[in-house]
Amino acid sequence: MRAASIAALLQLLATMLVLVSVNVASPNCASICGNISIPYPFGLGAGCHRESFKLFCNETYHPPKLFMENSVVEVLEISTQDSTVTIDSGILSLALARNEDTNAVWAIPLNGSIYTTSAIRNDLVVLGCGFIMLVAFDHESAPASSTLYDCLSSYPKQQVLLFDSNLIPIDLSIRDITAPINASLAVMEGGWWSNGNNMTLQKAVLADTTLGASRGVVHSIPGVPIRTVISWVFSSLSCAEARNSSDFGCLSNNGECLDYIKQDDSAGGYTCHCRGGYEGNPYRRHGCQDINECTRPGEYSCSGQCTNLIGSYTCTCPHGTSGNPRKQNGCSSTKSAKEKFSGFAIALKVGSGVGVLLIIIAVLFVRRNLITWKAKKSREFFFKQNRGLLLQRLVDKDIAERMMFSLQELEKATNKFDNARKLGGGGHGTVYKGILSDQRVVAIKKSKVIIQRETDDFINEVAILSQVNHRNAVKLFGCCLETEVPLLVYEFISNGTLYDKLHASTPLSFPWKERLRIAFETSRCLAYLHSAASISIVHRDIKSANILLDDQLTAKVSDFGASRGIPIDQTGVATAVQGTFGYLDPEYYHTRRLTEKSDVYSFGVMLVELLTRKKPCVHMPSPGASLTAEFILRVNQGKLFEMLDQQVIEEGGEEAKDVAVVAVMCLSLKGEDRPTMRQVETRLEAMQTVANNAPLEQNNVNVDDDNFSRHYSMEEECMSSMDFPR
Known part of the structure; x- marks a missing residue:
């Protein structure tokens, strides 16, 4: 028993150690200063923190103290679960003479778009007496534009004003001074004042002779930190906006994104939190780890049998009892004395059938082993x-x-x-x-x-x-x-497919430069498959749904189940038709002969899809017309802009016309009239290089292959007939 207890204790300690150390800070970064934990997005050195979250550990103190970078603001505690940082905000001195009025503004010297003083978790405290205070609030939910507090007293001793209003004022006007005073103001964590700290703070203020030296200046009180709770957000974006950006902060699989709502009900950015049943740092990958609720009876009550699950736990009454096991003494016996005696009698009768039961168990055991053996x-x-x-x-x-x-x-x-x-x-x-x-x-x-x-x-x-x-x-x-x-x-590949991004129900899709780059990367892969691999590989199912996009929107060609290898000494093979309607090469469909030019046709359909943001099977206004046929017709009529996506018209310019010409060439009904993917790759690479304002060497754009030579006159004719509306 003693050995078992020691083993259980060691297992519990190991579990707690893992939970404490899981993904608090970035790898190879300091995670503690003195006795204060430093979780990401906060950090000390380069690469260890997010912008506006840099900290400084002053090791000249014993123990070391933690400060916000480029400020004298001391950090006392950081919480990623509550999205708060507790600081020592000090005392604002309000030294005044008789019959003197003054205005004072309390503020924290931090980035206002990231950090906000928590109005709910702090109280406003003023030490002093013999004056009338006018407090102005900058919130629509404030009870009035200003509130008057009277602290006139004939008593010479120092008095206290405590405002527990759930609102933090931004401007204080003090007037009608009846005698010289040395008033002080502080914004401090709610409840701290009433927990026996009021006398400690008053004595420290009275003993500090430097407070009255100047007014409107924040002073730190040695040995008595003024704990002020500051809320922070990871970014000023909303959760919906952040998920579509490359800078989304909620990296843990078991975390969730929450929009931060300011006091005036306006959006103020977003924060990340671990879901219920998990704890840790939601801003790190795998940072939110499962909680073993059964080891925390103070937080998760269970008077019965507790079983930890991933993200939750179960609590059941022991056998022979019933009730609510989550309440103290919630499980009670379900048997009366008569029932217990009856149960004993039944047990005696059941004893005679033990042999039968053992046979049944043996059969089940053999059956289970037989199933395992068959599998x-x-x-x-x-x-x-x-x-x-x-x-x-x-x-x-x-x-x-x-x-x-x-x-x-x-x-x-x-x-x-x-x-x-x-x-x-x-x-x-x-x-x-x-x-x-x-x-x-x-x-x-x-x-x-x-x-x-x-x-x-x-x-x-x-x-x-x-x-x-x-x-x-x-x-x-x-x-x-x-x-x-x-x-x-x-x-x-985490970012879905090109099809999903193009046909999302939003006004805008990819910028033109991203579309051109994705088209180039896809052509580069197909050119490699056709000519650079050990045998020529025809994909046979090129479509936007088979182009995956990673976090950087890099194109990844997928789904090679229908692909077919063609020996280098052959131009094609006869095979059954496979592919997707709308992208399928009509020549391949009719002849059953597969060539590399079948991929070229499907790629041409995808180029039209990138230019128009329309699905290949979309209903066209002309009876019996397809998207590709309508596109070629509009190009020949000089009305290309009527087919293009508005975003492409605004951003693409002449490049969009060039891509349209390449698409028309790829969509030639005869395979021999289509360019090779290597030619298409070279052409798109030249366009992208020009689009990126990079120097373009002559040998990269010189396409003198027979196919492109045959099509040059058609290209000139298409380009001369196309124009965008002014």
Whole structure:
């Protein structure tokens, strides 16, 4: 028993140590000064803090003291959960002579867009007497534009005015002085004054002879810090605005973003908090950690059996009792004396059936072991079968050994493929978000239907991606071969698809330069697939929904399930038609002959989608017309601007015309009339270089290939006929 108690105690201490140390400060940054913890976004050195959150640790004090950078404001406490910082604000001196009036303004020397004095958590205290005070508030919710406080007294001793109004005044007008006074003002944490500290502060003020030397000056009282609670926000943006920016601060998976509302009900930025059942620093990745509520009976009451869960806990009454286990002594016995005797009699009768019960338990045990054995054999069978299929397709045989994941590991990473982890689905499977044991965040593709074609497509995707190594192609980490249809494990791309961004229900989408860059990066990847890989690879399903975007909006081509390799000595292969309606090459559809030019056509459709912000299958005004046909018609009529997205018209200028010409060339009905992806890449690279005002070398824009030479006259004709409205 004693050994078990010691082990339990050590486990509890280890848990507490982990919770205390989890992601408080940035890596390799100091997390404490004296006895004050320093959580991010606050920090001391370069790279350890956010702007306006820099601190300074003065180690000349014993123990060291923490200060706001470039100020004399001493920091006493920092809380990320409450989004507050407690400072020593000192005393504002109001030394006045008889019959003298004065105005005094109390303020904190901090960034007003980030820091705000908490009106709810502080009290206003004035020490002194023999005057009338006029307090002005700068809040619409104030009871009046000003409030008068009378402190006229014939008593010579010092008096106290305590204003607990939930409002912090910005201007104080003191008048009608009946005698020379040495009044002082402080804004301090609510409750501090009434907790036995009033006499301590009054004695310290009376003993400090420097307070009366000047008025309107804030003084620190040695040994008596004036604790003032200051609220802060991570950014002046709202949560909705911040989520669409690259500077979103709520990084923890178990955190949430809250808009900060000022006293006048106006928006004042946002803060991050850990969800219920978690604690830590929501501004750090994995900063919010699960709380073991069962070890905190003072906060989470449970008089029954407590079980900790991820993000919560359960509390149940012990067997044979009932009631409310969350109340003190809430569980009571459910059996009367008669029932207990009856239960004893039943127990005697049940004893005769112990043999039957043991048989049932044995059957269940054997059944469970049989199910486990069958599952193991099934995994082994599928592994051998799929490994053989994979080895037949792979150029590099070693990949079958280096990139294997077990089914158990992937089930753990996705919480057994929970629907809450589902990211979406394409034509070749459903994608789940997973977190591996090494904390890598991955995307795991699982087949929707167990048919041989899905198995072939998945094996084909592994074989294709094992030969692809390009920054604009999604990276394959590995696969699991222990299921009938293999599971694929990719790098996790966090910013959704190009389709989602283009067709969001907002007035504006990507800036033109971002669209041009994404088009160039996609063309660069396709040119690599067609000409730089060990064999020519045709993607066969290029569309905006298969272009993923990372945090920097870098394009990543994905979904290679329909891709097909073509030997270098061949121009095409005959194969069944695969692709997406609206993007599908009409020549490939009619001839069943797949070539690299099929990807060129699909890329041309995507360029039209980038220019117009319209879906390829959208209903067009002309009967039977498609988006691409309507686009080509408007280009030939010199009415391109009628088709373009308004944002492209305003930002794209001549570059948009150039891209439209490239799109028309890619959409030629005959494959031989279309440019190659390498030519398209070179053309878009030249446009982007000019757009970025970078020097452009002649050899980067000189496209003298036969295809572009044949189209040059058409390009001139298109360019001369296109014009934007003035």
